[in-house]
Amino acid sequence: MADAKLQIIPLGGLGEFGMNCLAIRYKDDIIVIDAGLMFPESELLGVDIVVPDITYLVENREHVRGIVLTHGHEDHIGGLPWILSELNVPVYGTEFTLAYVEGKLEEHKLLDDTELIEIAPGSKFSLGPFTIEPIRVTHSLVDCVALAIDTPVGVIVHTGDFKIDLSPPDSKAFDLHKFAEYGQRGVLALLQDSTNVDRPGYTPSEWSVKPRLDELFSRTKKKLFFSCFSSSIYRIRIAIDLAHTHGRKVAIVGRSMVESSEIAQDLGYLEVPPGIIIHPGQIADYDPEEVMILISGTQGEPMSALSRAAVDNHKHARILPGDTVVLSSRVIPGNEKSIFRVIDHLYRRDAHVIFDDGASGLIHVSGHASQEEQRLMINLLRPKFFIPVHGDYRHLKKHAEMAQNMGVVDLALVIENGDVLELDQDDARKTGKITAGRVCIDSGSTADVVEDLVIRDRRHLSEDGFVLPILTINKLSGKVERLPEIVSRGFVGADQELMEAARNVVSQTLENSSDEEKADYGVIKEKIRIDLKRYIQKNTSRRPLIMPVILEI
Structure with a gap:
């Protein structure tokens, strides 16, 4: 298999901010870089956190060699409890990053079952065919690293989140020399943080x-x-x-x-x-x-x-x-x-x-590289291929254009979550797609996954409310014992006249149904729902959630 290619497969963080997670595969070995979460937009009603869909990793669980973390921010480690509840693989991170991870795993009762392995800048380690060297970078958090990954097809560098700070408060400066060394050796591909690609100049220390x-x-x-x-x-x-x-x-x-x-x-x-x-x-x-x-x-x-x-x-x-x-x-x-x-x-x-209103003087600085630092890294590493990571599509696109226009890289490619990018020494191209997306979780539990249908229902309820037609049916005779009751909440237009007419619609549906249909609660509920929906939509132009309830006596 001399012609085997390296695959780069983003599962999260490309096309959005947060939820950073990326798989790298060579033949039957996969490593995962970061396992982040993102906090939900307002339309994801009642959802607490959003994590990447890891169907691809679960389907290939026997090939996953480990998860390597660049640093300890939630958008890089927050999805770990979810992923580790599905995959029992070792987790690699720096001392400070693992201290954060321990607390998170303890909270989810996963700490005893997870192997945590400490890594340090300058100390290489191997996972399958990959030899990984963490490189010291600076960010708004301490103990952060980029990853230089030696693969059978060449070296790829993943910057993680970074800015170039040569005098940080802990005196552990950004390791420009190590990046320059890799640039001298030759870098096949650079995956670089795009967060601040809109900002000219340098990010302050x-x-x-x-x-x-x-x-x-x-x-x-x-x-x-x-x-x-x-x-x-x-x-x-x-x-x-x-x-x-x-x-x-x-x-x-x-x-x-x-x-x-x-x-x-x-x-x-x-x-x-x-x-x-x-x-x-x-x-x-x-x-x-x-x-x-x-x-x-x-x-x-x-x-x-x-x-x-x-x-x-x-x-x-x-x-x-x-x-x-x-x-x-x-x-x-x-x-x-x-x-x-x-x-x-x-x-x-x-x-x-x-x-930080722009007028109060400098009370906050970003932890991400601005354009000049991004250019400096590209010039130091001089990669053959450039792949922007971390950001909305417009950030990735602008970053790729910036890299291409520098004349240093052969090819800058924009890829998104689920794309499969195949690389060898001479070529890089998108060759397919895998299942990727987001999984919504309620209350931070790894079990409470919120399906799209649930979110759709929540949105529906928040916009139009709901209507409950309540029927009382005699279990023995199958007869409706009394006039249907109708209860509504959050439904605009639910006046006395409309509710009375709605009761008549339900009664009419029952009259027009055979005894056999009345005996099958599933059928009768659906008939009532359809007739009532049609009536309410026609008279109010609204579509409340209609949930018929049948009480047996």
Whole structure:
């Protein structure tokens, strides 16, 4: 099989933000890079999380050698419990990433059954025919890696999420030299993060937020509430350092913030000055100007600590007039409503609110590479083939055009979830499609999968409501004992006259049905549903969900 080709098969993250998951196959060996989730759009009513459809991996379970993680953000590790409940394969990740994964698997009672294997930048390991070298990259989270994968057809590099920060707060800089080495050796294909392809120039370093935050700390007279993503360890570190400099104690509030800061301290990513951390219950023991509250909930999540504090519903974190609240994070598209609702509540409490509105100075920087950094990576690696990953279709398309126009790569290809891209030393082309898509899950359980039909029904109910015709049938004689009752909820136009007419429609349907049809509840329910639907649609132009109920007496 000298002519065997390498297959790259995205299962999520290409054509959307989040749910990053990509399979790489050579003959009978498959490795999976990342296993993310995404949070649902508003039209996915009642759905808690969305994960990739892994039908392809389940069908080829005996070939899957392992899942390799680039870093610990939810859009790269959040789908693991779902995937591992279907496939029992080892999971590879850096020390910090696996610390996050452990907590997630423990929550889903999968930790004891899963083999977690720690990897480190510069230490190669093999999975089947693949030799993988993690390479240190910088991002908004710590301990992140890109993956250089040596395959039988050539080297492919997957950047993961990255920006080029040569002086990050933990002094573990982006490893430009290692990428340059691979560029010298020759790279067959580069899969590069497209998130910020719309942004010209360079993404600023994490340190660049410090001057503006320092200014805010120095002029805040009362309590200071500081909120950022709980995984933004660099930002937490800068905030704690500034609190120490300005003589404030730090109370950490919110489960995710407490967990993240504990993991970061245990692994040495967060050095906390002795005596600075206080229990949230001690906040009231200090003068307002002596306290900073590090609080989770930047995206306005309904039950987060910040959302509860904003409506005076938190046991320890009370926001009073004159307090300052700093939201050091970006607004994730889709979360605008909930974030601005929280900001409104904060203003009602006469708090000073500082958020990333473009006018407040630099209080947040992105964790993703802008155009010049993307170009720099392409020039360093000089790949033969270029494949953009992570982003909506327009981002992938723009990124591919940018790479092609540089004149460095032979061919830039846009692929989407489910496409099968086949590569060898000379050629790269799409050769087919596999089953891919999204699986909606309620309440975070790996069991509660929400079918498309359920979401359609929920949408239907939310738009037109429902109507319940209730019939009482004598079990022995098969006769209808009384006039049908009609109950409706959320159905506009359900006036007395219409309901009366609807009862007559149901009675008429029953009269026109034979005894045999009446005895078959499935048939009679469907006849009533069709006749009532036709009548209501004709008279109101609405289509409520109609669910006939038969009571036996």
